[in-house]
Structures are given as structure tokens and as C-alpha cells.
Amino acid sequence: MLSLIKSLWLVFLHLFRKRFTIQYPEEKAYLAPRYRGRIILSRDPDGGERCVACYLCAAACPVECIALDATEDENGRRYPDFFRINFSRCIYCGYCEEACPTYAIQLVPDFEMAEYNRQNMVYEKEDLLIDGEGKYHGYNYYKVAGIAIGGKDKGEGENESSPIDPKDLMP
Amino acid sequence: MNPTLQTLAVTLGILFTLLHVAAVLIWVERRLLALLQDRLGPNRAGPLGLFIIVADVIKIFTKEDWIPPFADRPLYVIAPAIILLTALVGFTIVPVGPGMVVLDLNIGILFFLAFSSLGIYSTVLAGWASNSKYALIGGLRMAAQMFSYEVFMGLSLMGVVILAGSLNLSEIVEAQRGMWFVLPQFLGFVIFLLAGLAETHRLPFDLPEAESELVAGFHTEYSSMKFGIFFVGEYIGLTLIAAMIVTLFFGGWLGPAWIPAPLVFCFKTFAFILFFILMRAAIPRPRFDQMLSWGWKYLLPLALINLIATGALVLIRAD
Numbered sequence A: 001m002l003s004l005i006k007s008l009w010l011v012f013l014h015l016f017r018k019r020f021t022i023q024y025p026e027e028k029a030y031l032a033p034r035y036r037g038r039i040i041l042s043r044d045p046d047g048g049e050r051c052v053a054c055y056l057c058a059a060a061c062p063v064e065c066i067a068l069d070a071t072e073d074e075n076g077r078r079y080p081d082f083f084r085i086n087f088s089r090c091i092y093c094g095y096c097e098e099a100c101p102t103y104a105i106q107l108v109p110d111f112e113m114a115e116y117n118r119q120n121m122v123y124e125k126e127d128l129l130i131d132g133e134g135k136y137h138g139y140n141y142y143k144v145a146g147i148a149i150g151g152k153d154k155g156e157g158e159n160e161s162s163p164i165d166p167k168d169l170m171p
Numbered sequence B: 001m002n003p004t005l006q007t008l009a010v011t012l013g014i015l016f017t018l019l020h021v022a023a024v025l026i027w028v029e030r031r032l033l034a035l036l037q038d039r040l041g042p043n044r045a046g047p048l049g050l051f052i053i054v055a056d057v058i059k060i061f062t063k064e065d066w067i068p069p070f071a072d073r074p075l076y077v078i079a080p081a082i083i084l085l086t087a088l089v090g091f092t093i094v095p096v097g098p099g100m101v102v103l104d105l106n107i108g109i110l111f112f113l114a115f116s117s118l119g120i121y122s123t124v125l126a127g128w129a130s131n132s133k134y135a136l137i138g139g140l141r142m143a144a145q146m147f148s149y150e151v152f153m154g155l156s157l158m159g160v161v162i163l164a165g166s167l168n169l170s171e172i173v174e175a176q177r178g179m180w181f182v183l184p185q186f187l188g189f190v191i192f193l194l195a196g197l198a199e200t201h202r203l204p205f206d207l208p209e210a211e212s213e214l215v216a217g218f219h220t221e222y223s224s225m226k227f228g229i230f231f232v233g234e235y236i237g238l239t240l241i242a243a244m245i246v247t248l249f250f251g252g253w254l255g256p257a258w259i260p261a262p263l264v265f266c267f268k269t270f271a272f273i274l275f276f277i278l279m280r281a282a283i284p285r286p287r288f289d290q291m292l293s294w295g296w297k298y299l300l301p302l303a304l305i306n307l308i309a310t311g312a313l314v315l316i317r318a319d
């Protein structure tokens, strides 16, 4: 009986407590830097597309909402012909970002993507591609990878020694 | 003023206020519950979120009014009307100010008790006519709860009747000019408060509805305005119990002379409604057997002791 009266009093005191409600449109919740929200495609420091169209993100995606098609430019550099993410299906798990070998695909702290028309939730490459490097700076896949593309032969990458000739006996 | 005209004005005034109070309580309850839970509650639609009432009413009116094919049609339709009717009729004997009462009955308390117990037909019939197991269990619980709490609801008021020497509510209020009856009749007040809550099946005594156990209890099968009427009936019943507590124990419309009597009355009643909402927020729902055993084992004997002690004291004083 006494405990009931006590709890009445304690609950009454809650009238004067601080509110926990965040009044959303005027007041925004804090989103951590690693918050997983809208997905972007980033560029390398030289302004080229980072994505090499390896399909790893599409394979890792548990809900199969990434569609892309690989193509090559005249230098032999791979890039996606189209890159499409259906955000009405995406569960923002971040697996695509983990799978990506080039830091191309990244999740950023933004969730305000509501649309009246469901079709508008499908983002094309133009919508996804940003001009900067996103969360990971200074990384340029083609500069560090040992692959030969136009303008860069084998052995010319960063921290890469020139290839050896296995048939040559000289040290 | 012409007495007929005055009665008419009072009747319409009370009816008008009551129906609006029932609507406004939707908002009051939501906001207050939210505040008690460190939230803000509905505050978007209109000033302070008041338009939520309009939105609610529109919503409830435009829902499909569906009568389940397995229900007992006539009873099913009548049931919601009964609760509203009995609660409204019960209000006729409540004096909101000196001479401002619809029916100045000399057996006011009996009339109130009679109509508040008639309200049980609403829930029991609703439970029965819905022809579904959850509704039926809800209805049965209501019946059992009502029978146990009805008994000492009346008994707890008899102390007041002994002190005032009358069953007429206006005279009871007048008798409290010296001292509010809550002081000599504190036990009676607590018992009446609990019984009244059980009678209106408000939380924490909402066992007939008990969302977590019985879906929605006796009104599980009700939709649209029929459900709305249950809601309004519950709020008016709540207001009625608050008004009765104020009239019987807290001096009714008696208050500082510079405030109009009806305002004093409304203010006190509203304070009790807020207290009921606080109880809803703070106290968990008891188990059904606990509730019945409290009623029979503690509250009923206490009410009897209170009655006998009050009678004895009054007799000793009279000598």
C-alpha cells in the first residue's frame, strides 16, 4: 500500500523531468560519423571514379538491391556503365561498404530520403556519385594496384618495384 | 428566472459541458500520460496539439462500422448506448452549484448508485453479444468485478449519509460548510475512490479490457462509432466518479466566495480526473484474483468498520 503511494508520488515528479522527445524536423538527432545511411559512390583524389565494377558489393548485398554493369574506357580502366541502388529495399547493413576493395561505395549519415513516388527511391549512378572522397582520403586504387592501365605500366605504381624477369639468371 | 427555464438551461449546460469534456479528455489524457512518462505527447496538430481531438473524431466517424456476422445483433448495437445513457443519467443528480442541479432528488445517492450499477449491462452485454471468447471473458470479469466492488461502494458512502443526515446531494454539500467530509470520512473516501475506479473500469482496474491479456476485452469486436461511444461513456463515467467524490467528500461547489460556484466545482472535479490519469500512469494492473480478494477481504470489512464506527460516534455525540 505504501509502495503504491510512493510510486504515485515518484511518477508525479516525472512531470517536471527533462523530456526525452526530440522534436524531429526542428531538432535533429545526433548522427555518429559512422552512422549508416544514404549510400554514395566516391571519387579518388584525382577525380576519377573509384568504383572498378567488381560486383563484390552486389554479391555481398543481402537484399540484392545493387545492380551494375561493368565496362572499360580506352585506357583499360574499369568502371560501372550503370550503377543502380534501390533504396526502398536497402536495409543499410553496410555489407557493400565492407566488401568494396576500393572504398568506392560508402554509407553516410543521412536518412532523410522520403519520396512520394516509390520509383524515386531507385538511385542511378548520377545520383550516387559525389565529387569528393567521402570518409577515406588519399586512396587511389589504380595508383597502388599492380595492374597495367593506359598511362601506367607494371611496376610504376606507388611502393611497387619493377617486375623481374624470371628467365634471367643475373641477380 | 422562470424555474422551468432555469432547469432547461442547467440541463443543457451540463450536457454540453459533459460531451465536450469527454472529447477534451482524449487530449488531456494523452498529453498528461506523455508528460508523466518524460515524453511530450501529441503536440503537432494545431495549438498544443489540440486539433488531435478533431482528427480523432473524424477518424472514428469515418471508420467502417462493422458488425460481426456471428454477433447477436440487437444486443450488440444496444450495448454501447447503455454505458453512455447510464453515465449521463447518473449526472442528473450532481449539483454543480447552489440550486444548479437537473434533478433535486431526495434519494440522490441511491439514484447514483442504481445508475452506475446499471452501466454494467453495457459491458456484460457487449461481451456476450460479441460472441467471441475474449469479449466474453472481459464481460465476465466486469460482472465479477462489479458485484464485488458494488457492495462496499454503497457502504462506503453511508458514513457520509450518517454525518449529513440526508441522501440528497445538495444537502450533503451544504452539510460540509464547516468541514469537508474527507477528514472525518477518510477511510470512506479511499474505499469509494477504489470502488469508483473499479466501477468505471479505468486503469489500474481495467481488467475487463486488459489489452495485454484480452486483446481489448469486452469491446474487442467493436469498431467505428460504437467503439467511440464506449470511449465517451468511459470518460463520462470517469467524470461522474470524480464529480461524486468532489460532491460527497470535498465540499462540492463550496469554495472561496469570489469564484463562481460551478467553476469551483469544475476545478475540483478536474483535479480528480488528473489524479485518475496519474494513477493510470503509476500503478500496475493487479491480477484478477488479487483484485477480488482485496475487495472482499479488506475493503468490504473496512467499509463496514467505517460505517459502524461513524454511527457509534454520531450516537455518542448526540447523547
Ligand code: SF4
Residues within 6 Å of the ligand: A039, A057, A060, A061, A062, A063, A064, A065, A066, A085, A089, A090, A091, A092, A093, A094, A095, A096, A097
Ligand atoms: S547497405 Fe546492405 S542492403 Fe544496402 S546496398 Fe549495401 S549491402 Fe545492400
Ligand code: SF4
Residues within 6 Å of the ligand: A050, A051, A052, A053, A054, A055, A056, A057, A058, A068, A096, A099, A100, A101, A102, A103, A104, A105
Ligand atoms: S562499389 Fe566497390 S564493390 Fe561495388 S562494384 Fe564498385 S568497386 Fe566493386
